[in-house]
Amino acid sequence: MPFHVEEADNRLMTQLTVYTDAENPETLLETEDAEDITATLKEIDVRLRQWEVIEALTSGGSQEEILAAYREEVARVVAEEGYTFVDVAQLHPDGTPEWAEKARGAREKFLNEHTHDDDEVRFFVGGSGIFYLHVSGKVYAVLCEPGDLLSVPKNTTHWFDMGTRPDFTAIRFFHDDDGWVGDFTGDPVSSRIPDYDSTVARRAARHQG
Ligand SMILES: CSCCC(=O)/C(O)=C/O
Numbered sequence: 001m002p003f004h005v006e007e008a009d010n011r012l013m014t015q016l017t018v019y020t021d022a023e024n025p026e027t028l029l030e031t032e033d034a035e036d037i038t039a040t041l042k043e044i045d046v047r048l049r050q051w052e053v054i055e056a057l058t059s060g061g062s063q064e065e066i067l068a069a070y071r072e073e074v075a076r077v078v079a080e081e082g083y084t085f086v087d088v089a090q091l092h093p094d095g096t097p098e099w100a101e102k103a104r105g106a107r108e109k110f111l112n113e114h115t116h117d118d119d120e121v122r123f124f125v126g127g128s129g130i131f132y133l134h135v136s137g138k139v140y141a142v143l144c145e146p147g148d149l150l151s152v153p154k155n156t157t158h159w160f161d162m163g164t165r166p167d168f169t170a171i172r173f174f175h176d177d178d179g180w181v182g183d184f185t186g187d188p189v190s191s192r193i194p195d196y197d198s199t200v201a202r203r204a205a206r207h208q209g
Pocket residue numbers: 089110120122129158159160170172180
């Protein structure tokens with residue numbers, strides 16, 4: 001069963017694809033089944049949970065508005081896990097050439113494999129993006145969509161692709177007030193695994209076919 005019933009506005013649904021990390025990666029699994037996704041991610045200590053989506057914020061909003069609207073859910077996670085800093089990362093197309101340049105820079109920053117000495121806990125308020133978790137010779141590509149709360153343990157090697165036309169809003173939780181700090185591994189693995197754009201295009205074709 002999928003996490004959410006697909007809606008008429010073509011909103012993406014959560015999907016997990018598992019690849020080998022070989023020179024020519026093979027696809028080991030591709031699923032939109034909630035139980036399959038949760039169970040497979042649990043094997044690598046990654047948790048994917050769902051919060052109810054606030055429709056009015058799926059296209060974005062101010063940080064204050066978003067944190068106020070989700071204050072109960074945010075407070076629960078903060079209390080459970082001891083986070084000390086919570087912010088909102090978002091990027092939405094505005095059609096200007098300046099935006100295209102900014103989007104390219106933002107995408108590049110997260111596209112190379114890295115680790116954090118903090119958990120990576122992200123809640124998708126709106127839009128989508130793919131987290132690629134590189135664990136024990138496999139790459140777990142988690143396509144997150146609104147309502148998804150992904151919790152990845154600290155020091156997990158990973159990268160993130162927001163696509164060539166980024167459109168997402170995410171709440172981020174940190175134990176460190178410095179916010180986002182990445183340690184890049186230098187491993188070029190991200191260049192050989194299907195990216196956000198091709199994953200989304202492949203899924204659209206599958207759903208049409
Ligand atoms: C969806 S939040 C932006 C990406 C991010 O914070 C991160 O650490 C990617 O690896």
